[in-house]
Amino acid sequence: MADDADGRVYYVISDLHIGGDEQLAAVDFLEELIAFLERLETTDEDVELLVNGDAFGLWEFTEVDGLAKFDVLTERYPELFEQLRATGESVPITMLPGNHDHELAAYDEYVDRLAEYNVDLVQAESITRPVGDREIHFEHGHQQDPNNRFEDFGNQRETPLGYYYNTLVTSRAGRLSERGRYNWLKDVQAVTPTERVPRWLLSKYFYREMNPLLRYAVLPFLLLFNVSVVLAVLAGLDVAGIWTMPVETTDAVLDQLGLVGEAVHFLLVANAAIAGILLLTGIPVYFLLRDFGQTVDRFGVLETDLTVDPDEPYEEAARAVFDDRPETAIFCYGHTHRPKVIEVDGRLLVNTGTWLKRLHRRNVVTGVLPPVFYPSYQLCVVRISAETDGVAVEYEEIEKSDPSRMEISRTERLLTLGREPVSSLPDRSVVPDTVSDPPADEN
Numbered sequence: 001m002a003d004d005a006d007g008r009v010y011y012v013i014s015d016l017h018i019g020g021d022e023q024l025a026a027v028d029f030l031e032e033l034i035a036f037l038e039r040l041e042t043t044d045e046d047v048e049l050l051v052n053g054d055a056f057g058l059w060e061f062t063e064v065d066g067l068a069k070f071d072v073l074t075e076r077y078p079e080l081f082e083q084l085r086a087t088g089e090s091v092p093i094t095m096l097p098g099n100h101d102h103e104l105a106a107y108d109e110y111v112d113r114l115a116e117y118n119v120d121l122v123q124a125e126s127i128t129r130p131v132g133d134r135e136i137h138f139e140h141g142h143q144q145d146p147n148n149r150f151e152d153f154g155n156q157r158e159t160p161l162g163y164y165y166n167t168l169v170t171s172r173a174g175r176l177s178e179r180g181r182y183n184w185l186k187d188v189q190a191v192t193p194t195e196r197v198p199r200w201l202l203s204k205y206f207y208r209e210m211n212p213l214l215r216y217a218v219l220p221f222l223l224l225f226n227v228s229v230v231l232a233v234l235a236g237l238d239v240a241g242i243w244t245m246p247v248e249t250t251d252a253v254l255d256q257l258g259l260v261g262e263a264v265h266f267l268l269v270a271n272a273a274i275a276g277i278l279l280l281t282g283i284p285v286y287f288l289l290r291d292f293g294q295t296v297d298r299f300g301v302l303e304t305d306l307t308v309d310p311d312e313p314y315e316e317a318a319r320a321v322f323d324d325r326p327e328t329a330i331f332c333y334g335h336t337h338r339p340k341v342i343e344v345d346g347r348l349l350v351n352t353g354t355w356l357k358r359l360h361r362r363n364v365v366t367g368v369l370p371p372v373f374y375p376s377y378q379l380c381v382v383r384i385s386a387e388t389d390g391v392a393v394e395y396e397e398i399e400k401s402d403p404s405r406m407e408i409s410r411t412e413r414l415l416t417l418g419r420e421p422v423s424s425l426p427d428r429s430v431v432p433d434t435v436s437d438p439p440a441d442e443n
Contacts, residue, residue: 012382014052014334015354020060023186024174053098053140059166088118099142106156132386134329141335144313203370223367329431360421390432395425
């Protein structure tokens with residue numbers, strides 16, 4: 001490869017999810033996004049900005065249809081669209097439809113409407129761009145996800161499973177979120193995979209919505225539940241006369257502590273009694289549920305799992321592209337909200353992440369309390385360019401204040417002490433000038 005370090009540079013962002021019903025209309029990163037566009041407006045580089053799908057949350061609009069959604073977007077975010085117009089006068093801006101804004105591919109009028117703001121909407125599943133002597137493949141990635149795939153891409157009447165989840169759950173959450181104590185329900189769109197939603201709801205209810213007096217009343221029992229199970233077993237052994245030493249020793253020690261000992265004794269007995277009852281009822285319930293689950297599996301009732309492997313289908317899609325077009329160096333996608341770089345057959349599979357919040361599940365240090373979901377921002381821009389050592393992929397993090405300072409309570413911090421998430425973006429990666437061919441099939 002020749003030295004193309006001064007050639008065209010591609011900046012890629014995706015999964016902004018701008019827009020939606022009521023509380024989903026809030027764009028926490030709007031200031032940072034406009035500042036990034038302002039910077040591109042004055043750059044000296046030969047740049048193209050690619051918005052690789054899900055720029056808008058059109059699925060999350062349920063009270064307006066068709067092009068009326070775009071009218072709402074331009075009315076709500078005039079500064080953003082004016083900045084798109086200004087930046088687009090200096091550098092080309094290309095946009096691909098995602099699943100949440102699939103209507104961009106379904107209505108030709110969107111091409112003209114976005115062109116008014118100097119945005120080139122390409123109504124296709126994927127596009128390619130040259131980088132030096134190589135090529136980059138861009139697609140949003142939802143076509144590799146069976147829950148969000150469009151068999152007839154661009155058909156405005158087609159509605160995959162993900163459409164119903166977002167119109168019935170996510171948009172509903174946007175309308176109800178303000179009723180909560182801390183306006184948290186709107187963040188349901190940041191919960192991935194969707195199977196985590198029940199645990200996330202339980203977590204937010206317990207730590208944010210539950211009456212504080214009730215929460216602090218049950219907190220000691222839940223914290224000591226594991227200990228209480230042991231105590232319940234030891235109490236049972238004592239009653240049966242099998243092993244009395246632990247209970248007798250504990251009683252003797254507590255008797256020496258007077259009123260404090262009596263209080264501790266009462267708490268331990270109460271916890272052990274409750275834990276014992278739960279054990280007696282829980283064991284048969286467990287076997288009943290286990291047998292029911294096995295029966296359901298035999299009949300194949302739940303053959304489709306909502307969770308899609310975040311890597312495997314994209315690695316397969318990348319291999320297919322690399323085999324079909326050997327000059328392709330990068331397979332760049334979004335959709336899964338996980339910024340990462342994976343080497344595939346000497347090339348790179350690159351995910352552009354999301355500008356929404358990311359929620360990191362952390363289990364508590366003890367007890368049977370709900371997990372804590374730490375929020376964070378990883379606003380990132382992927383930069384792809386031809387360099388002297390090959391095709392380089394670099395992540396630039398757009399700084400934004402940590403939301404956990406305001407959204408994680410002292411109780412949650414104490415219960416996850418030492419388990420706080422530390423987020424980082426992938427390091428710089430390079431596809432070298434020469435790519436070794438994959439080993440031939442011996443068969």
